[in-house]
Amino acid sequence: MQPITAVRGFKDILPEETGKWQFIERQVREVFAAFGFREIRIPILEKTDLFKRGIGETTDIVEKEMYTFLDRGEEYLTLRPEATASVIRAYLEHSLYAADPVARLYTIGPMFRRERPQKGRFRQFHQIDVELLGLDDPRTDAEVMLMLIHFLKCVGLSEPALEINTLGCFDCRPAFRKAITGFLKGKEDQLCDDCRRRIHTNPLRVFDCKNERCAEVIHEAPRLIEYICDNCRDHFEQVQSSLNLFNLSFVINPLMVRGLDYYTKTAFEVTTQSLGAQNAIAGGGRYDGLVRDLGGPDIPGIGFAVGFERLVALLPADAASFHQNPELFIAALGPDAQKYAFPLCNRLRMKGIYTEMDYLGKSLKSQMKRADKLRCRHALIVGDRELSMGRLELRNMETGAQETIDLEGIEKIIEAYIKAR
RNA sequence: GUGGGUGUAGCUCAGUUGGUUAGAGUGCCGGGUUGUGGCCCCGGAGGUCGAGGGUUCAAUUCCCUUCACUCACCCCA
Structure with a gap:
């Protein structure tokens, strides 16, 4: 008889570990509350269309990583692969924008992606997710990043490395997209199979490719920053000067793009050296078109997610201090x-x-x-x-x-x- | 989805160039005189050597298959 075990990529969090989890959760509540964020709790199961429309049909997440099933032959449901789309759905469903033009929300919970498990990557994993809706002021971009870095320091990370970039908006990105597509088509024979496909589906993602030859090609490629509109450039500059107000050190990484289609303007990531290949512990950005894309009013937003397991892995090894x-x-x-x-x-x-x-x-x-x-x-x-x-x-x-x-x-x-x- | 590595006690791992009752450390239980922990000493329980098949007089060891775990690619938190 086969013993019944947990599903591949799904982990038990044992009492020895839960002290760390509770410690982190306490820091979340304390820090986020001081920045005016309130908790929202949302279902882990959503209609599949929410993620197709929210995250983007051609993203890896939606294309091959979602746990989707047909519920009693009636409709397709999906275990959420990320939280932002769900939070926006709830925000619209309850017309939170009507009660207050600005919403500061956070949620903590499990996400599901059917990837091959490895260090720092699980099929069920947890995120701390933050969304600030209703403001497009560049100061809020800086504020959200400030809160993130402050939070990470509060749980004991010594030097969280912040990288930022700007991805442009609906006005300037099409022009860049056209330029990069044209450039890549000329170099098609030098790209890996994945990137050749990306030319047509999602050319920005070629920037992210780790393949050496692709990286060489991309080195020569036109940069987004050269195509960006005045509005986006101005926004990005103000984000930087706001960050500087807090002596928050950051690096501009013009090659950073995000894996979800909804991001506009500011994108950012926090990385660490000690997690192996999965070095991103938090990532996020601005998504000024997402609320509208999901059928709501034209409301801007910015948010980020922190990988809970990755954060736990970075905490001091002696769990005793949390017990x-x-x-x-x-x-x-x-x-x-x-x-x-x-x-x-x-x-x-x-x-x-x-x-x-x-x-x-x-x-x-x-x-x-x-x-x-x-x-x-x-x-x-x-x-x-x-x-x-x-x-x-x-x-x-x-x-x-x-x-x-x-x-x-x-x-x-x-x-x-x-x-x- | 594609590669590499690893599967032996609850945990961390030795070992068997194929040969009888498979080892250590740690953890667990008990003892080192009548009712006192940590250190030390002694004893005990605990393993179908991942699973299935093959070769062989004999397989935990060699071969095949499979499963699981793990790391990396990929992707991302």
Whole structure:
């Protein structure tokens, strides 16, 4: 009989790891709240058309990575491969723009892409997703990046490297697209198979190709910055000067393009060296046409996503610092002591004191070993002897100091003792 | 989708040039005298050597197939 295992590329996040996840989530809520962002929770299943229209039919994500199925023969549904399209869908469905012209939203949750798993890449993975809708001021581009970098520093990343670029808008991108398509057609024989196909589907993506020969060709190619309209150029310059206000270091990477079609103007990415090939820990950009493309009013937006697993991987290895140790272990010897310990243990827990005890009737030595292994700060020793004398032994597990305390009013004594530290 | 690497105890890994009861460290359980953890010492439990097939007197070891994991391409968070 085959044991049932998790689905390929889908991971369990074990208790040893969840402390880190909770730590990151706390930082998210704290930092984002100060920038005015509020949480939105959205379904992980959407109608397939949402992603086709939102992300772009010719993107890799939509072409070959989505988990799509026909629901009871009625309609095609897809496990979301990213969050932005869903957030915009909810934003439009509930007319959030009508209540407030500016929406600052974030959401945390699983995304699904059917890629070959490898280091830092899973089929179910989690993103922290941020969307700012209703403003096209270049200061908001800088603000969002500032918040991202600040957040990354708050979770302990020392030097997050920020790269930015501008992708142009609907006015100037067609001209560039025409230029690059013409250029690439002339060099078709020097390009890899994928890039030859991209000439017709999505020529901007050739910039991203890692193939050496393609990179050589692209080196000679016309640059977007040369075709960009005055409006976009001005916007990009203001983004940069706003970033400089915060001494936020960044590098302009004219070759950076994004894998989703909806991006316009500003695009950015945060990378790190220590994640292997999957070096992007966050990415995002402006998408001034997306809301309209999804059937809403002409509302601009900017956002980013952080790869949760990748962030966790960058945290310090000692998960212990994120794990809470018990304050007290009650070592009970014999049936009478057990009868006394069980309610005491749980009453202390209800007071918020993390308390452990033994349920296996083990020897004192064994129980002390367990108290040590669990890294309990104190051990309360309860035996018949103590109960008959009305006095219990309280041992400090770190110093080894042990004192006798009154059984009378024990809860208050322990509470005071523990809080005193 | 395409390549490479790896599958032996819960975990990290040795090992078998084909030969009887397959090892270590760690973790787990117990003990080192009567009721006290960490260090040390002793003992115990735990493995169909990923699965299926082939060669052979004999396969965990050699061959084939398959599956899983993993890294890289690709893509991206």
